[in-house]
Amino acid sequence: MRNKIYVETKIKAPLETVWDYTQTPDIHQQWDLRFSEITYLPKQSEEERQRFLYKTNIGFGISIAGEGESYGTKERDGVRTSSLVFGTEQRLSLIKEGSGFWRYIPAEDGVIFLTLYDYRIRFGALGRYFDKLVFRPLMGWATAWSFDALRLWLENGIHPRSSLYRSLRQLVIAVALCFLWVYQGLVPKLLFPDSGEIALIAQFSLFAGYERLVLQLLGIAEIIFGLLFILLLRSKLLHTCNIGLLIGLLLSGLAFPDVYVAPFNPVTLNVAMMMLSLVCLLEREPAASASHCLRTSPQREDKR
Template identity: 60%
Template sequence: MTNKPIYVERIISTDMDTLWYYTQTPDVHQQWDLRFTEIEYLPKHKESDLQRFLYRTNIGFGVSIAGEGETSGVQEKDGSRTSVLRFASDQWISLIREGAGFWKYVPMTQGVRFFTRYDYRTRFGVIGKLLDLLLFRPLMGWATAWSFDALRLWIEKGIHPRISLLRSLTDLVCTLVLCMIWIYQGVFPKILYPETGELAILQGTLLFQGYESLALITMGILEVIFGLLFLIMGLNRRKIMYIWNIGLLILLGMSGVLQPELYVAPFNPVTLNFGMIALSVVGLLSLPDLPRASNCLRRPNRSRMEEEA
């Protein structure tokens, strides 16, 4: 079983020296790269071009994975640069045993084409390879791509990666909470337990007379679908979902005029809708200039490779 190497590419509007500084200075590198918590260069031998380094990654609950590696940089005749590295970890909890890869910097009219390709060997035999294939490698690829785009925003627009991370987490929380609320409201009060009040509310509107149960189930299914759309839609369409959510909640709130007593009931729709609208507004405010892994190229451009060859 052989897994494909990880490849990520992004064009960054900057000059070569600036990008080299942001990616080759340890205390700067660790600020934008999700894969590392700390990077430390070791004293360099004068007779060697290799730079040895230590790295550490916190994985939560006070546990961290540490390793070491070595890197060297080369400047090509065409003005491009290459940074080659090898890395390894002796910790038994580290899925990665050892690996190698490179960073390539190619000057272009619109900036610098910055791309990486790396691969590694895993521990734990077949189980480790399966875990890598199904979970770890996709996560590493996503983290690399997200980090490259966060680096771009830092260099091009001055948005620090820490701010980008907080805004991404804000969008994630808003998305997950809204998804959960819509699915919960669709499944439990409408589909599974309509007798707890939802059916009586619908009957009180005098709509769908004789078909209230069917209408309620249909509404529940539509709410579940709408909730799932928050997870299915990518960031490019997240703005549309937030706007639709606000519009639907306003319409649902206005429909309460058919039963004004709902406005003063405990846990009434007004407070729920207001909270969900507020989450949508917060989500909308977090969207501009949000780092996206999808902004990066995840496979080599064959036509460009043929031109360079």
């Protein structure tokens, strides 16, 4: 049995504002990663459900287009719900059809904004496995990130496009630092220790007879430290430690002055890595994150 996608956040803004930012197509498509374009179709009467077209660009000039319909209801105690159904006949789309709702619950200093939705998929067993392992977690993450981007837009005036660029910048820096630390731990220390690393360790009499073991332990430590940049994507403490470690490595190299004049020496590498961490430390505006949202439904008295 597949799990429905649930996301909840609290936004410190009037309910009417949250409603407008989520129900107006031109605004909605600015913060929701799942949609590139949303277009409302004309209604024949006020009682008619609102039909809409949507399109999602997935890259390389390819897009998924579909249609759906939504309607809003006002419930007791000011709680609002917007329900929708959606689907596409486009065979390229994994999603065949789906349904769900958005709920707006008044809170003491804002609105609890949540969604619950599910969908049916194509491509049989292969599609089900891909959906369970890749697509559904990705959709859940994209929904949660979008909700947090909307929260930052309404609470801090940070446009979702700026949030997206900031998140991409943090990801690129984390991947770069992870690669550099893992490479330095794996290649010269574990795979090719005789390339010069053992000779450096041998300069310390404290490690006499244990040079290869010490080098292996250092390599494993560097790999683990590098992976932390992916696991702790937004940790400023980690970037502070990174700068401190790199400064320490530079100072320890004073015992080997020949290293500082070699091509691609530690000075150039370490300074570049420190600057990457410094960029993250100088970031003052908050960044959108899927981790800021609830992903499982809590028990609540006003829940329908």
